[in-house]
Amino acid sequence: MAAAPPPSATFFDHVYAVVRRVPRGRVTTYGAVAQMLGRPRGARAVGYALNALKDHGDDSAYGDVPWQRVINAQGRISIVNRAFDAAEQAARLRAEGVAVDDTLRIDLDRFGWDGLDWAEVAAIIGRR
Numbered sequence: 001m002a003a004a005p006p007p008s009a010t011f012f013d014h015v016y017a018v019v020r021r022v023p024r025g026r027v028t029t030y031g032a033v034a035q036m037l038g039r040p041r042g043a044r045a046v047g048y049a050l051n052a053l054k055d056h057g058d059d060s061a062y063g064d065v066p067w068q069r070v071i072n073a074q075g076r077i078s079i080v081n082r083a084f085d086a087a088e089q090a091a092r093l094r095a096e097g098v099a100v101d102d103t104l105r106i107d108l109d110r111f112g113w114d115g116l117d118w119a120e121v122a123a124i125i126g127r128r
Contacts, residue, residue, distance in 0.1 A: 009126070011037070015049035016062065017124045018116065022069040025097045026113035027106055029073045036121050046070070047078075068092040069113075077104040 009017075018033050030050075034042035050070060056062040068089045072078040077086045077093075077100070090100040098111050116124075 012049040
C-alpha cells in the first residue's frame, strides 16, 4: 500500500493518494473521489488535479497515479483530463479488463469501485 502524503500535502496530493488505491480493473468518478476527501462539490478540482499530472512529466513520484480509472458521473470517459486523450484512457482501461463501449461508457454497476472508508481517508489526509 502506498504511503500517506506528508502532513503538508495539498488537495492534489490527497487526490493522487486516493486514486492510487483504486484497484486495477475498477473505476471511480471525479465526484466520488471528491466526496471521499470531504469535498462533495469538488469533482472539478479532482479533474484539475489529474490534469496537473502532465506538469510532472517523468517524475516517478507521480507516474504511478492510475488516472485512467477516474471517469465522470455518467460512467463515461470525459475530457476533463486533457493531459491524456480519451482513446488512450479507453485502451488503458480495456487492458485492465474494464469493458468500455464505443461511446466510451463504462458500466459503473459492474466496474465501479466502492471507495475508501472514513478511517482510510483519515489516514491519507493525516486526520486520525
